[in-house]
Amino acid sequence: MSYPYQIKSIEQYHQDYKKSVDDPDSFWGAIAQHFQWRKKWDKVLEWNFKEPNVKWFEGGKLNITENCIDRHLATMGEKPAIIWEPNDPNDRVRIVTYNRLHKRVCQVAQMLKNNGVQKGDRVCIYMGMVPELAYAVLGCARIGAIHSVIFGGFSVQSIKDRLEDTGAAFIITCDGAFRGGKDIPLKSVIDDALVGNNLVKKVIVYTRTRTPVSMIKGRDIWWEDEMANAEDQLEAKGPISFPAEEMDAEDPLFILYTSGSTGKPKGVVHTTAGYMIWTTYTFVNTFQYNPGDVYFCTADIGWITGHSYIVYGPLAAGATSLMFEGIPTYPDAGRFWDIIDRHKVNILYTAPTAIRSLMGFGLDPINGKDLSSLKVLGSVGEPINEEAWHWYDKNIGKSKCPIIDTWWQTETGGTMISTLANVTPARPSWATLPLPGVQPILVDENGKEVIQKDDQGLWKGNLCIKAPWPGMLRTTWGDHERCRTNYFAAYENLYFTGDGALKDADGNYRITGRVDDVLNVSGHRIGTAELENAINMHTGVVESAIVGYPHDIKGQGIYAYVIYQGHHGDDELRRQDILQTVTRIIGPIAKPDKIQFVTGLPKTRSGKIMRRILRKIAEGDVSNLGDITTLLDPGVVEEIIKGRI
Numbered sequence: 001m002s003y004p005y006q007i008k009s010i011e012q013y014h015q016d017y018k019k020s021v022d023d024p025d026s027f028w029g030a031i032a033q034h035f036q037w038r039k040k041w042d043k044v045l046e047w048n049f050k051e052p053n054v055k056w057f058e059g060g061k062l063n064i065t066e067n068c069i070d071r072h073l074a075t076m077g078e079k080p081a082i083i084w085e086p087n088d089p090n091d092r093v094r095i096v097t098y099n100r101l102h103k104r105v106c107q108v109a110q111m112l113k114n115n116g117v118q119k120g121d122r123v124c125i126y127m128g129m130v131p132e133l134a135y136a137v138l139g140c141a142r143i144g145a146i147h148s149v150i151f152g153g154f155s156v157q158s159i160k161d162r163l164e165d166t167g168a169a170f171i172i173t174c175d176g177a178f179r180g181g182k183d184i185p186l187k188s189v190i191d192d193a194l195v196g197n198n199l200v201k202k203v204i205v206y207t208r209t210r211t212p213v214s215m216i217k218g219r220d221i222w223w224e225d226e227m228a229n230a231e232d233q234l235e236a237k238g239p240i241s242f243p244a245e246e247m248d249a250e251d252p253l254f255i256l257y258t259s260g261s262t263g264k265p266k267g268v269v270h271t272t273a274g275y276m277i278w279t280t281y282t283f284v285n286t287f288q289y290n291p292g293d294v295y296f297c298t299a300d301i302g303w304i305t306g307h308s309y310i311v312y313g314p315l316a317a318g319a320t321s322l323m324f325e326g327i328p329t330y331p332d333a334g335r336f337w338d339i340i341d342r343h344k345v346n347i348l349y350t351a352p353t354a355i356r357s358l359m360g361f362g363l364d365p366i367n368g369k370d371l372s373s374l375k376v377l378g379s380v381g382e383p384i385n386e387e388a389w390h391w392y393d394k395n396i397g398k399s400k401c402p403i404i405d406t407w408w409q410t411e412t413g414g415t416m417i418s419t420l421a422n423v424t425p426a427r428p429s430w431a432t433l434p435l436p437g438v439q440p441i442l443v444d445e446n447g448k449e450v451i452q453k454d455d456q457g458l459w460k461g462n463l464c465i466k467a468p469w470p471g472m473l474r475t476t477w478g479d480h481e482r483c484r485t486n487y488f489a490a491y492e493n494l495y496f497t498g499d500g501a502l503k504d505a506d507g508n509y510r511i512t513g514r515v516d517d518v519l520n521v522s523g524h525r526i527g528t529a530e531l532e533n534a535i536n537m538h539t540g541v542v543e544s545a546i547v548g549y550p551h552d553i554k555g556q557g558i559y560a561y562v563i564y565q566g567h568h569g570d571d572e573l574r575r576q577d578i579l580q581t582v583t584r585i586i587g588p589i590a591k592p593d594k595i596q597f598v599t600g601l602p603k604t605r606s607g608k609i610m611r612r613i614l615r616k617i618a619e620g621d622v623s624n625l626g627d628i629t630t631l632l633d634p635g636v637v638e639e640i641i642k643g644r645i
């Protein structure tokens with residue numbers, strides 16, 4: 001298999017970019033022909049950003065799993081689709097060929113059908129990073145059920161909310177998950193989340209850790225038993241195969257929750273054909289993947305990066321995707337390098353936070369590891385700082401691998417702005433050029449295009465996108481209006497990313513970070529409102545305000561200002577109690593790094609919290625707090641500065 005849509009030179013990049021803007025229909029129509037359709041589309045693109053209403057390849061019929069699996073079988077059946085590296089390096093590596101993947105996904109499809117799952121039903125998946133997670137996701141897609149993967153670091157209330165919002169009647173989970181030295185009891189968290197839930201009919205439990213679990217008769221069933229039944233059933237009919245459901249191009253493929261600046265997380269909805277084409281096209285072009293390459297993305301499938309660049313994009317491209325169960329520092333900080341050495345990894349895709357944390361261990365963990373197979377390095381999740389970029393380049397890439405800094409979001413489905421490895425030039429801490437099909441624009445607060453350059457000769461503004469691309473979100477589950485107000489209402493006829501950016505005269509972009517009340521902690525999005533709500537649920541907490549501050553490893557740390565009333569314990573115990581509450585409501589990933597107790601918060605006369613001031617104090621920059629005379633109680637600022645942690 002080769003990729004007719006792979007960009008091979010910078011000239012071709014410019015030509016393709018221009019074509020994609022001048023005539024998106026013929027540009028994407030030509031690319032779409034290289035995928036497998038049951039029925040060809042009637043129309044490539046129809047759209048308006050007002051409602052918004054975006055449709056790609058309408059009238060087309062397909063199943064994404066036929067594109068990710070079946071069409072590769074004749075030529076690549078015995079090639080590895082997934083190489084699975086277990087948490088414990090002494091455990092057995094599993095190599096899942098495309099033939100084996102096909103068999104397992106067909107079994108999952110049959111198992112889901114046997115348990116009453118229908119096309120359009122929602123299935124929540126809460127598992128560790130085992131191959132069965134990939135089978136589960138693809139098994140849903142095979143029968144047209146909509147999956148919603150919940151990251152294993154989320155806890156009870158987050159799961160309750162997602163179950164309720166999706167209206168899921170089915171869950172697939174594990175007894176537990178291994179992550180480093182920890183055994184995380186997933187099923188028991190599901191049990192807690194199911195208290196009072198009458199919607200969920202079946203919970204399928206895959207055995208990974210052999211942690212004792214409660215199994216309720218009639219509801220909870222073992223994956224192993226169900227898969228064996230499905231196998232017998234399918235085998236009785238001949239070679240194992242389960243017919244893929246014929247889906248419309250715009251049928252929802254999955255829902256993935258992500259935090260915003262207000263309210264509870266939103267269920268971002270991605271649909272079938274456009275998402276498939278976007279993830280494959282961007283995978284093949286940014287990494288310059290070539291058949292036979294071993295590709296290792298260190299993300300978790302619980303996040304969009306894992307959906308798009310461990311499962312769908314690579315598999316649709318017939319790639320070999322390495323899936324890792326564990327963490328970069330277990331059993332020691334050389335684990336990534338050990339994996340690269342043993343599996344002869346050619347392409348590594350990881351996050352700046354991982355690079356920064358590994359930098360802290362020095363070069364010892366790298367010494368003696370053969371990294372010469374590496375050809376391309378990728379980064380995602382947050383802007384990569386120059387120090388980390390150079391360390392990655394020099395010590396991992398040995399100054400011979402291009403680094404691609406891929407900017408994108410859960411909502412964009414796949415990479416939007418990135419260097420194309422060995423095709424377009426890289427530059428430390430710059431995401432560089434938009435992919436064909438992506439039309440960025442920088443606007444000021446009023447939505448006017450930024451014309452004036454700043455004193456560095458750069459344009460600076462809020463990053464928006466002018467026209468649809470195939471992988472964009474279509475709606476937010478159950479609430480289309482929320483999708484409109486969140487992304488399409490800030491500026492007329494533009495998709496607003498929530499990020500700020502700089503642009504140079506050559507058209508390169510540098511992402512500067514969120515301009516809304518969303519934090520980026522270790523590459524994960526934390527909504528301040530969501531976290532404040534969780535903290536406010538703790539008895540004794542009257543009010544709270546969350547801001548981010550620069551953190552050496554996480555990129556941003558979480559600083560909480562809390563007004564507390566009550567006599568229980570001392571400050572330290574209260575802090576611990578608040579952390580417990582956050583852990584129960586959202587999950588350990590949202591735990592504040594610092595909690596400062598205050599008697600008041602700086603507010604405007606209309607009652608709005610002045611986060612700008614709190615941010616400055618958290619950053620330790622109190623020299624210039626700006627005008628504070630308009631505050632309801634300016635005195636409170638002095639007190640907060642004094643109590644700073």
Ligand code: WT7
Nearest residue numbers: 380381382383405406407408409410511514525
């Ligand atoms: C936000 C999206 C995209 C998958 C992982 C995160 C930030 C992401 C970069 C990058 C600068 C980046 C942005 C974006 N971000 N990648 N290469 N350079 N910033 O997905 O949770 O949807 O978060 O992450 O702020 O808006 P997400």
